[in-house]
Amino acid sequence: MKRIFTVCTILFGLLSFGQEAGKAGELLKNEASKREMESSAIQKENSRNDNLGNSGFRNSNNQNNRNKRPTNPNYQWNNNYGYAEVFLRIPEQGSFSVELADQLISNNSGKYRFFDLPSGRIPISIYENGFLLYRTTLNVRNNSRLVLDFFTNEGLYLLDSYSLQNGYYGFNNWNDVWNNPYGNSGNSGIINYPNVMDNQSFREFMSRMKKDAWFDDKKIIFINQQGRHAMFTSEQISILVKDLSFDKNKIALAKSLFSKCVDKQKYFVVGDALDFESSRRDLMDFISKN
Structure with missing residues (x-):
């Protein structure tokens, strides 16, 4: 009886959380x-389909129209x-x-x-x-x-x-x-992106950056070098941006890494790493245009 009750409970839970119109x-x-x-x-x-024959090709009446096509048609390449x-x-x-x-x-x-x-x-x-x-x-x-x-x-x-x-x-x-x-x-929604950094790799990357790069300019160079071979999540970019000292460097990095983000629909979390409201508006304006 207890087993039957457990099975019913599980089925009810699946139905409750299932898709519904x-x-x-x-x-x-x-x-x-x-x-x-x-x-x-x-x-x-x-x-x-009035002009289509049983074979799927256009009928003989329209076949003659091929001869009426211009000699030099106006092609549209890469429109x-x-x-x-x-x-x-x-x-x-x-x-x-x-x-x-x-x-x-x-x-x-x-x-x-x-x-x-x-x-x-x-x-x-x-x-x-x-x-x-x-x-x-x-x-x-x-x-x-x-x-x-x-x-x-x-x-x-x-x-x-x-x-x-x-x-x-x-x-x-x-x-x-x-x-x-x-x-x-x-x-x-991100695990199938090639070269996206997993959490363990990202933690190792942050540890190495803190060890080898003390100032914003060195950190940015370090990050950009990694960005040539890897993609980031919005959460990871937020951490990278927040680690910088000056807001002007933060906004510059946030914009430059937008193209390397695998979940752009969540990029708003990067704005939380900025110090000023004006910088957050600047980033949102940048995103809306890209």
């Missing part, structure tokens, strides 16, 4: 009208319109399609990952079996990734926004992207 994130308002939701998106897809990503999860069984900007993804995996997106306000539409369920607008920032969950009975939730850092994703597996906002993963 509407438990995490910011609800994004559904902007789709009732009329739009009653019309099938299949019609839209058919209009896109820089910004880069952003959007990751959307639909944890329900069903046939869903997600349209974002000029990209459309349909699958049964429940994971929709959009890359190479421009920055700015981008409309997103979610369909089930060809019918529109939800439509809203995302505010996508350059060099950032939005993470969202969609529940048919609850709506679309923006879980978090992350800065993209040198192409590294910083999680053990793709599920961690969605699980972390619910607090269901033990992954700190």
Whole structure:
């Protein structure tokens, strides 16, 4: 009897702390009208495919248009319109399609990952079996990734926004992207970054610096040398900044190490290592522009 009670308690605890629709994130308002939701998106897809033959290639009528292309087309090489990503999860069984900007993804995996997106306000539409369920607008920032969950009975939730850092994703597996906002993963979000200093290595590094470098200028040189081969967490950078004597050196180091930080979303903790409020504002202004 005692064993049964223990098992029930554990199961109840798992259910209590499990993911739940509407438990995490910011609800994004559904902007789709009732009329739009009653019309099938299949019609839209058919209009896109009117010029496609059974083989998947364009039909003979449009094949002749190839000869009408300009001799010297105006190519756009390395067109820089910004880069952003959007990751959307639909944890329900069903046939869903997600349209974002000029990209459309349909699958049964429940994971929709959009890359190479421009920055700015981008409309997103979610369909089930060809019918529109939800439509809203995302505010996508350059060099950032939005993470969202969609529940048919609850709506679309923006879980978090992350800065993209040198192409590294910083999680053990793709599920961690969605699980972390619910607090269901033990992954700190930084252990997959290459060359990030572990706690033991960082303590050894600090001990050596205190032994070999007495003044701010020597400490900064010591830190920059290590920074050529290693990445730091925001907590580690806060400790390094706080160890300096003069605030002007602290703010300079805090700015220079921002590019070496693996968890920029927590960089606000570095501001606590600065002595003056004006310096903290200066750092926040710097972060907002980078």
